[in-house]
Amino acid sequence: MKIRLLNFLSCPFCGGFFRLHSFLARNDFETCVTNIKCCERFCGLKNRLVTDLHEKIDEICPFCHRIEVVDGLLKCRCGSIFPIVDEIPRLLTQALANWRQFLTKYQREISYYVDLKRITIESYQGEKGRTKRIFSLEWQMLSPRDPVWGMSIELRKNAFIEGMDIDPVMLKNKILLDAGCGNGTLSIALSDFGLEVVGLDLSLGIEQANQYKKEHKSSKSGYVHLVQGDILNPPLQRKSFDFIYSAGVLHHTPDTEQAFRGFIPLLKSGGRMYIWLYKNIFIFTGIINILRWFTTKTPPIILYYLCYSLAPIYKLISILPEYSHNHDSDEVRTWFLETGFKNVTLRSVGPRGFGMYGDRI
Ligand SMILES: C[S@@+](CC[C@H](N)C(=O)[O-])C[C@H]1O[C@@H](n2cnc3c(N)ncnc32)[C@H](O)[C@@H]1O
Ligand SMILES: [Zn+2]
């Protein structure tokens, strides 16, 4: 992660800014953008709020955009600690315990901050355990070069512009959250519009995203930050984003509306939020629900090969995840209106789902 990202990250337990303890870092001149944006709230280089700095922020930020932290720790004042492993901040509960190789490699450094005996090795379980495993498997089986949902990257970029109902010129120098970014191919492509993008995902699709980002180094790819985290408890600062985009994600959480409401504080006033959800199709939903009774009880790897042998993966993927809710547009419009949005507009209506956006008042 670039040190710049600390301006946006927030502790999932208390909402505070993290202090960075870097174990391994490198200078990344190649992807350092020329017209950098200065951090507005927190300076990761000085580990201080911007308001408490003695130096001028525009003299510091060229470095915070350039330094890539490969391995390290993020520590909050509330005591919580999360690892940065292979350039990605891992902001899931138990993340430190789950990266055993990282724990072994940096045993000495970590023991300075935390009592290693108190770290219990238990995998990230609970409700999201299966969702994480299923999507991790799904993205690992797909190459970032393969079409996603049957669409080339150009088509997906167009779908983004169409869904957001925006002139691409308006995206320049704005900040976007791609919530549930999967393998990150879209997040990375969207930086072509001059956007600074934060891609957040629960699954190991985030590894693919980082690999793909490295292969697509350009002066713009420095503007894509990748975070492993949970949208139900987003590890991001309030009012950080001009745009939030979340395609095909919220309905895979236990409660779509709750997940929707969880995002709203992250959006700036006047910011636009777009979501795409499955729609209610009576017969289709009935069949899918019967199939899901079977698929939620079958080991993911068996399921994968079963689906693979039956049809192209993108056609059957919707029956794999543990949660998959269907909604109708009037219901979703109500969520937008009840939570302080105007210009609520239905977009991208297709056979399987629909998109909707609103502008935060
Ligand atoms: C159907 S995919 C859509 C990916 C991407 N938005 C796209 O259009 O290609 C759903 C994604 O949501 C992610 N996801 C599901 N629940 C999540 C959660 N609670 N927090 C973060 N990501 C989640 C999954 O890991 C998966 O990558
Ligand atoms: Zn905290």
Ligand SMILES: [Zn+2]
């Ligand atoms: Zn900065």
